[in-house]
Structure formats: structure tokens, C-alpha cells
Amino acid sequence: xxxxxxxxxxxxxxxxxxxxxxxxxxxxxxxxxxxxxxxxxxxxxxxxxxxxxxxxxxxxxxxxxxxxxxxxxxxxxxxxxxxxxxxxxxxxxxxxxxxxxxxxxxxxxxxxxxxxxxxxxxxxxxxxxxxxxxxxxxxxxxxxxxxxxxxxxxxxxxxxxxxxxxxxxxxxxxxxxxxxxxxxxxxxxxxxxxxxxxxxxxxxxxxxxxxxxxxxxxxxxxxxxxxxxxxxxxxxxxxxxxxxxxxxxxxxxxxxxxxxxxxxxxxxxxxxxxxxxxxxxx
Numbered sequence: 001x002x003x004x005x006x007x008x009x010x011x012x013x014x015x016x017x018x019x020x021x022x023x024x025x026x027x028x029x030x031x032x033x034x035x036x037x038x039x040x041x042x043x044x045x046x047x048x049x050x051x052x053x054x055x056x057x058x059x060x061x062x063x064x065x066x067x068x069x070x071x072x073x074x075x076x077x078x079x080x081x082x083x084x085x086x087x088x089x090x091x092x093x094x095x096x097x098x099x100x101x102x103x104x105x106x107x108x109x110x111x112x113x114x115x116x117x118x119x120x121x122x123x124x125x126x127x128x129x130x131x132x133x134x135x136x137x138x139x140x141x142x143x144x145x146x147x148x149x150x151x152x153x154x155x156x157x158x159x160x161x162x163x164x165x166x167x168x169x170x171x172x173x174x175x176x177x178x179x180x181x182x183x184x185x186x187x188x189x190x191x192x193x194x195x196x197x198x199x200x201x202x203x204x205x206x207x208x209x210x211x212x213x214x215x216x217x218x219x220x221x222x223x224x225x226x227x228x229x230x231x232x233x234x235x236x237x238x239x240x241x242x243x244x245x246x247x248x249x250x251x252x253x254x255x256x257x258x259x260x261x262x263x264x265x266x267x268x269x270x271x272x273x274x275x276x277x278x279x280x281x282x
Contacts (some may be wrong), residue, residue, distance in 0.1 A: 131264070
């Protein structure tokens with residue numbers, strides 16, 4: 001596989017605590033960490049995995065008392081860097097298995113790199129211009145909150161709807177921004193000022209803060225008939241994972257995310273191969 005993937009992989013050992021792993025995610029501005037030992041991958045963990053685990057775990061253990069090997073996903077998807085594999089196969093695996101990354105290993109089974117949604121979105125933006133429009137792959141399921149809502153209410157909405165981001169609206173229902181679990185983790189002050197025993201690591205110590213305090217005012221949007229490759233390019237440039245979609249009347253009609261671009265990536269390659277096959281036949 002050509003090295004379009006990241007060879008610099010942030011890792012943690014299986015004995016690390018949830019607190020230590022979250023601290024690494026926050027300091028490196030990443031959403032997932034590979035769990036490895038002796039350079040061999042054993043599992044992978046995302047912030048949402050941790051969030052779901054803590055919701056289900058009924059013990060009184062604090063996040064600095066739970067080792068990550070109890071939480072990590074052990075059934076990891078691996079690809080060797082010597083195989084004739086490509087981004088399409090990674091996209092297909094991510095889309096079909098609903099995962100956010102594929103781990104790359106060398107012939108000795110040691111960690112070599114990782115392909116993430118971001119890598120695929122970057123590749124799609126460069127390669128597949130004018131293949132699909134945004135409306136062909138966007139999600140029409142839009143979960144919203146108001147900018148005056150509490151951060152706890154926003155986090156509860158994400159968990160209840162199994163989404164990682166919300167569209168933020170004003171009092172008139174007009175979209176003004178996005179807030180995600182990653183926004184909350186990035187701004188969390190538990191790792192610098194807080195008590196590591198708390199499980200409310202995504203919520204600020206200042207309980208008076210509301211959604212509007214963490215949302216940037218300049219909302220990035222795309223039109224539903226816009227080229228999906230352009231939306232992918234915006235995600236990479238702005239370092240965002242999702243963009244609200246507007247119709248010709250500037251009405252909010254959907255949300256396009258990196259996952260949607262990955263799905264398009266997994267669709268476009270076989271379509272192009274079929275087109276070439278029929279072109280050769282006829």
C-alpha cells in the first residue's frame with residue numbers, strides 16, 4: 001500500500017487508565033488511540049467507546065482507576081503494509097463495519113501506521129471531484145440544540161441519539177454552529193484543574209457555561225447540490241468532521257460528515273471499474 005496513511009501513531013499500553021488515555025486524546029487533538037504492547041496492536045479505543053462504557057458501568061470506580069484494556073475494542077481490523085491493498089478496501093471496511101480506522105501492520109505484525117476517516121476524506125477531495133453531489137450522501141437526520149442550552153443537555157442529546165455532533169440553532173431555529181463530543185473534550189478543564197475521580201470529564205468545572213460559550217460564530221455550510229469533493233476539502237481545511245447542508249432556499253436539510261465521504265469513497269471505485277469494463281466491451 002502506498003504510504004498515504006499516517007505512520008506516526010499515538011499509542012497507549014493496555015495498563016493505562018481511562019484518565020491517561022483521555023489526556024492523550026486531548027493533548028494530541030485526536031479521537032482514537034491504538035492500544036499496543038511491544039509495538040504490536042492489541043486494540044483501539046475512541047472517546048465515544050469510553051463514554052458508552054462509563055454510561056453502562058454501574059461501579060463507583062473513577063476514570064483513573066479503570067484500565068483501558070477493559071474498555072478497548074479488541075476485534076481490530078488489520079491490513080499489512082506489504083499487501084496490494086488500497087484506500088478503497090479501507091473505505092469499504094470502514095463503511096461496512098461502521099469503524100473509524102484501519103490499523104496497518106508490517107510482516108512481523110508490528111504497528112506500521114493507521115488509515116483514518118480523515119485520510120480517506122483527504123484522498124477523496126483530491127481524486128474524485130465531480131463524481132457525487134452532497135445530497136446523494138448527506139444524512140437527513142439532524143439533531144439540534146439551542147445555543148442557550150446547557151452543555152449537559154447537549155451531551156445528553158448526543159448520547160440519547162447516538163450522534164457525535166449537534167447542529168446549534170438560535171431562538172428562531174436558524175443554524176449558527178456545531179458542537180460535538182470532541183468540542184467538549186478539547187475544552188475540558190478536568191485534566192488541568194479538575195478531580196480525576198469525576199466521570200463528568202466532558203463537562204466544564206464552570207457549570208454556568210452554555211452551548212454558545214463553546215461554539216464558533218462563523219458557521220461553515222454547503223449547499224445540497226454542491227460537489228461532495230468540495231465538502232470533503234472544506235472538512236480538511238477547516239479541521240471539522242461535519243458540515244450542515246442548506247437547500248436553494250437556505251433551509252437546513254441535512255448534515256454531511258466524514259463518514260458520508262467514506263461511504264462515497266467505497267461506492268465510487270467499483271462504479272468506476274464497471275464503467276471502464278463496459279467501455280472496453282462496447
